[in-house]
Amino acid sequence: MEPGVARIAVDLLGGDDAPAVVVDGALRAMRADPDLHLLLVGPTEVAGGLVDVLTPAQRARVSIRPVRHAVTMAEQPIQSSRAATTVRAAVAAVAEGSADAVVSAGSTGGTVTAAALGLGRWPDVRRPALVATLPAIAGPVVLLDVGGSLEPRATTLARHAVLGAAYAAVAHAVTGPRVGLLSVGVEAGKGDRLRRAADPLLAALTLPCDARYVGLVEGYDVALGGRADVVVTDGFTGNVLLKAIEGAYAMAGGPPASGGAPRAAALLGVAGTVVVCHGAAQGEDVASGIALAAHLWRRAATTRVATLLTAGPPADCPDRSTHTEVIP
Template identity: 40%
Template sequence: MIRISLDLMGGDFGPEVVIPGAAKALERHPDVTFLLFGQKDKCEPLLAAHPKLKQNAVFHDCEVAVAMDEKPSQALRRGRYVSSMWMAIDAVKKGEADVVVSAGNTGALMAMAKFCLRTMANIERPAIAAIWPTLAGESIVLDVGATIGADAQQLLDFAVMGGAMARALFEIEHPKIGLLNVGVEEVKGQEEVREAGRLIREAGLDTIEYCGFVEGSDLGKGTVDVVVTEGFTGNIALKTAEGTARQIAEYLRLSMSRTLLAKLGYILAKGAFDRLREKMDPRKVNGGVFLGLNGIVIKSHGGTDGEGFAAAIDVGYDMARNELTRKIESDLNRYHAQHPKNAGPEAA
């Protein structure tokens, strides 16, 4: 059994989305049991509409729900020990759950997860990894918002963690890793990125295949399995891709409804357009993974619907089933055993 802890109050719509999403995920993964954390008066009526989920879950009443616009420091002070977000994370720390999924405030979720679970040994900062649709299938991009201005050693750690995630999610023995840069030539880019490339090349990591620098255009091509960057650049790339997908979808909608002939063409090519819509649906790749913590934390998009939240649970299920944390720890320990002078400070 995979045990998944859910913050029912997180996201723009709270339990109205999380509970139906959990019910959908349970249909796909009948070997899951849920630990549900939320405010009883808001959650119990919704749970009653999903008897199968209620039967396969344990509900815990919580006093506090973290607001989407709440500052991380304020959320920690107000919600530590008593909020649905904290209690859902704490279930992983206590060993009661294998993974936690929340659609809540990203900053608060990261702050609480770091405070509760702590970072792994030799990891200075965690990263958020996103699943990215590509022409070749899917890839992983990290960091997409946790660490702004990562140094060379942190970028190397991201490469190791991203490689472990690719092995867990895609079941690739030696995933291809690329560093996002302004060009593929070794002389281009910021000093920290060039230094990170040197460290990865010289590390002799046998769990990944380092492919050098990649450019922004490679993100959609699927040139590599894992794209490594720092959080500022990664977050902008992520938001740009999401906005471009919505822009293209709107262009298509307007074009297909403009004339009678266009409407007829749409009807004739409906199957192809349905497949395109499926490919461009951001809900299908929902679920950012917090890497570098002593536990698996999945961040769902706050504005998603039940289908999108179910996809985030799917990611958490795969990470737990394929022992993501153990793989990351093993890869990091192997690297730092070979390069003790590069080991970072021990986690507090």
């Protein structure tokens, strides 16, 4: 655990099984991290139920922001972002400085829209990316996008390659990240129009933190690693892929000892630290999402990735020897 207080705004009503699993996750996170402060965003009776089971010392680390309305999965992102939702209130808490990061297991589209509107986008990032980290054999594999931008252009994939390289270096201390573009084969020219357009763009990029583009990679490389540390794809493919890997681990009798498919992802491209848990998240998933948010905040990951995007100095790239690695 890295030192330093982290104040995380938690969307109590986000997720298929909210608020029960969010409350469970918040409790787990509080117990695991003594420097964690939570801002509980949701109905007072839900927040109160959580506070009731805390010790007096833990209660000093909890605040409540009363909000009633949640984003349902069926709502369109743009509609829900106009409503007075829990996720919007949680984002507003970060925007006004009352919290350091947001965690929500509600509708991804609703969270992305709320974050983009409430925190603002980084320059030159047309579409924010959801970034998930999978524990592979030789180290973490950073997969993006996993649902932020379902139909990106080739230029967005190129931008995401830069984002992913910077994130791998800053959040996971990967030195000289290898960046691959997901396709149906590794030979040049394999793939659909989007991949064939993106491949030369990625090859021509100047990547931060001594990252290099290694060309096309395949589905195996996401779970197994070995060929790339960062795998770039569109949000539709990344989302179904991540869930397919999760299904495969369940089918195989459980995830590998190093950890399974992550149920929390970081949102990159907005001016703040935002973590999205998926709708089917359980308590331990929400807890790992809160831990990820705290980790990213303590490492100043969002700010440093944003700096690297604008050709920041090499000093922003961490030296592996001075950083601990955390895969939530």
